Amino acid sequence: MPKVSPAHKERRREAILNAAMEVFITKGYQVATVGDIAQQAQLSVGALYRYFPTKADLMLALVRERLGRAPELFARMTRSVDDPWERLVRCVELFTTALRVRHPGTGRLLLVTMAEAVQHGEIRQGLHDRFAGLVEYVAGIIAEGIARGRFRQDADPQTVAALLLAMADGVAVYWVTGTPDVELNAMGQSLVAMLRSYLLPEPLLKE
Amino acid sequence: MPKVSPAHKERRREAILNAAMEVFITKGYQVATVGDIAQQAQLSVGALYRYFPTKADLMLALVRERLGRAPELFARMTRSVDDPWERLVRCVELFTTALRVRHPGTGRLLLVTMAEAVQHGEIRQGLHDRFAGLVEYVAGIIAEGIARGRFRQDADPQTVAALLLAMADGVAVYWVTGTPDVELNAMGQSLVAMLRSYLLPEPLLKE
DNA sequence: GTTATAAATGAATGAGCGCTCACTTTTTTG
């Protein structure tokens, strides 16, 4: 005879994950304490341990459920656009918007996760999956553009996609560190301009 | 009446910094212990504290002396090249080579430093100085190229430079995490190709 | 309302860490 409904348990689990995210991105994984997270979730330490067996499991769940879903999220948000070039531009826009507005914590989570990945194999795997998924999606867009004859024929989809995403994450990481005096929108625009000159053949350039 | 020469003290200080770098980049700042570093330096814990007052000071010295000198290093290594475009290409080459061959630990140090910067103000400042210095140098190259009429006139040196360097560091971070299946040279070549199509006006493109 | 049982609590446990300091070793100087 269970005391609460599965739905209630799921809601509490989410609350704990939200609390963990908040604490991890403000203090970093190692400095954050389980007590901090319990307090943020308005729970006791013991109760928290009924939902996640260790502190590391909390982090891993965050990596898988908050970072790991980026590829499908991007795919869903840009599926409606047919033209490969437009879809690429949408991706860049989506990224800068998400970073600033919709999911401002995700950039910080990415940074904390990268730092932890150096040591923790499962976390490294989680990051790998996310990046590989994103590269695959973007490379697909580029490949389609090439196939349709709209993009420069000698571009290597995999490499360009990886470069693009490394840049995106590089900007994200620097942005959340508050390190450079970066204007996110200006960088997005320059990136699009650069991509356009590289990918789009001459006839489309005159505008 | 000092017991050892200043030169000897300086050599020991360097040895400790080398040990700290090795330990920090394999374990991360928080997980690394002062005991680890002392052991790596073949010294006792107490002796180490005669050279650096706290663990945090060790990290800070590394940030300033290993990361902070990147701008002058880049300037020195590319000064001999006169043509702005060639110098830009040299920078990209330099970066990929340094990452793989000459200073393989620097990428990891960068990642560990970024993670710590979230919390630690002085470290954040150190990172900021490094990035600002690099942006300034690269922006200078681009500005010169524009002034000489060799580069696209509507390019914004600051933004393009920041974008370029965020990409470089993004690649570095992903590379050291071992996350994507990245071929560093291929990415460097694609980057140069992209830059060429963006920065160089038509007459120079035909080759 | 009673009871069975899941959920929640938080003090206690034990391990580990940064840093100190009373002491030992080494080197320089005269």
Next chain:
DNA sequence: CAAAAAAGTGAGCGCTCATTCATTTATAAC
């Protein structure tokens, strides 16, 4: 060689933290 003083040692202090568990509280079923 003797003495002074810097350099080096490492056990120990005080503290923090992840995790546990005996106990209390809340809920659902009847």
